[in-house]
Amino acid sequence: MFNNTARTSTGADSNQTLHFVILILAIIVAGLSQGMLLPVLAIFLEQMGVSSTMNGLNAAALYVGSFSMTLVAERLLGKLGFKKLLLCGLLLVIIALPLFPLVPGIAFWFVLRLLVGIGDSAIHYVAQLWVLMVTPAANRGRNLSIYGMSYGIGFSIGPLGISLLDWGMMVPFVIMAAVFIVVALLVWWKLPNGAPAKGESTTPEKGRFGRSYRLAWYALIPALLYGYMEAAMNSNFPVYGLRIGLSTDNIAFLLPFIGIGGLVLQLPLGMLSDRFGRKKVLMLAGGIGGLLFMLVPFVGTKQILLAVIFAIAGGLVGSFFSLGLAYAADILPRAYLPAANVLASFHFNFGSIIGPAVGGKGIEMGSPSSLFWVLGGCYVLFALFGWSFSEKSK
Template sequence: MSGTSEMKQDKTLYFILIGVIVAAGISQGMLLPVLAIFLERMGVSSGMNGMNAAALYIGSFGMTLAAERILGKVGFKKLIAAGLVLVMLSLMVFPLFPSVGLWFVLRILVGVGDSALHYASQLWVLMMSTSRNRGRSISIYGMSYGLGFSMGPLGINLLNFGNHVPFFGLAVLFAVLLVIVLIRMPDVRPERQASGDAPGRGRYMKSYALAWYALLPAFLYGYMEAGINSNFPVYGLRSGFSLEQISSLLPFVGIGGLLLQLPLGIWSDRFGRKKILMTAGITGGVCFMLIPFAGTSYWPVLILLTIAGGMVGSFFSLGLAYAADILPRTLLPAANVVAAFHFNIGSILGPNVGGAAMQTGWISGVFIVMGLLYILFACSSLWFKRGSNPG
């Protein structure tokens, strides 16, 4: 990667990237529950509510199709700056025009912007890390996003000061970051693909064939993240929780991820990422399936959400780290794209499957299906036999 030595030595750049990822996490963590509450109050069905939430990930999915090519042409700085601008402008429009159709379009634009931010930053982290510290490095990245995502639902409380306050406040944060990125971030581009590498689609297929198990956690993380944040407010309201209880419970999924993100990353460096992913998947899946049985008991639900979030909150980052262990460095950009595909597919399905389940009257299905998916993932490890290839 041209200019990587400059990037690696510049600690300021590292903290800028961390700030960008925190902001991206806040935007997703806030928009999902806040808009879900607005749509529920507007009388929109839970199924349509979930479909509207999935628009964010449709935009992210579309951006993923072109992310690698765009990054190669414009570089890290311009791609990150464009993502910040797109999200910032979209945030300012949301409260001005309360329209279900327009919100669908705006969510697509936010998804495009957030996808640009994620792709550029997480690829940089992967390329700079080694097999010895990869789990720790990618976990710090994941913690940064998790911190932002867990802070996002707190925007529900800002609605007391006006429906526009959460959106405009976050737009100001993006504006500040944009100025910092334009002033301090070096203009760096990834190296061009070597002539001997597999071309186009072949690179994606090869990375998937070699590391499919390591790329599945991205799907599960997207399913959980989008499903919880868009469906839980509706689940909570229909189960009997108050808005204050919902806004205080939601962050604990992210808080659990923050608490265990770094320990799980370090343990994966020591004991192997496959074992950690299997153990975390089973534990998190069981906790999700127990939530409906806790009813409206606040503390049991809080504890279960925290444990479940702690176990599976590292799935995206640990999966990428595991893929980087297995794959040659030339396939990492392609693997990053495949992981983003999986994340977006999961994020689209999560709100829709949960919303459809609640619409049929199976409210507990939100968590039962989610838990089963994590347990099935752990069991599928029996069919993945490839070893690591550190480097």
């Protein structure tokens, strides 16, 4: 995959392990920033009297930035290489984070969220493509699950930033920026320079996106659903919770359970998919997870029951991005993996953009429960669509 010093087969095992750990740390902080920004800013805007629709649309800016990055990620990677693109992503987030509390306002926050989205997307693209292309097929589910777990760790811890607001509006943002600086220094000092090998990303085959869709459309849907769920829950659930009578402390307590469930079940689901097939695992997890989300409106403000449902449902669908990407890698020729990576990121960001907008509109129209009816229904439909998908030869 890599030329020069980035070729993993020529490095010592200790160096390979260190490089992998640093990449995992980068993914953790990317999840941390998104997990913190979405609920913290949603609460700020709700308290400022901003409508739930505008609140959701402002949150979607994060994913508009991420979406725009996917359009140029393949070519930027060819020009900059892995290390430089990763550093650029980290630096963008470092610059944007401290500016949120310094200049509060919906218009300026929209721009800052765009920058954070671009930065986080660059981090994701580099790390997930690295893991995807160097992992043997027999271990693909397991290793991509470790990648997904790393993001889940950060995303689960992120909402705890709500509690740091008691110390001042600046505190969570300054702490987050400091963590990013530490990771950026590790990347700068310890990760090797390298670029994609010729023919893999720098000279992509024409028509690769269309053929990837034809061969693996079902495997690419999980990324969209995961993005929709993640953004809707972190942007709309704080508003939903406040509307039905939950406190901000209740919301801060409940949101991490979705990520915690994903952390617990991600690796087992990945290993099960290696053994029994990814399609079967995706269909089963999506169907059960969707039904559980649809139960949430019936639970009301019962915090313990909500936590249990979030943990189980989040655990089942929390591996959708990594399992879907692994499934696409099973189906597609190796030369199409960079394109599949772009498409998965594209789907994730598209789902993340429409999630807060759809959820916020439903809440504004007087139907908070629609947040979970639509979310759960999408996963159930995905499970049913699985019966119509058949894998074609490469």
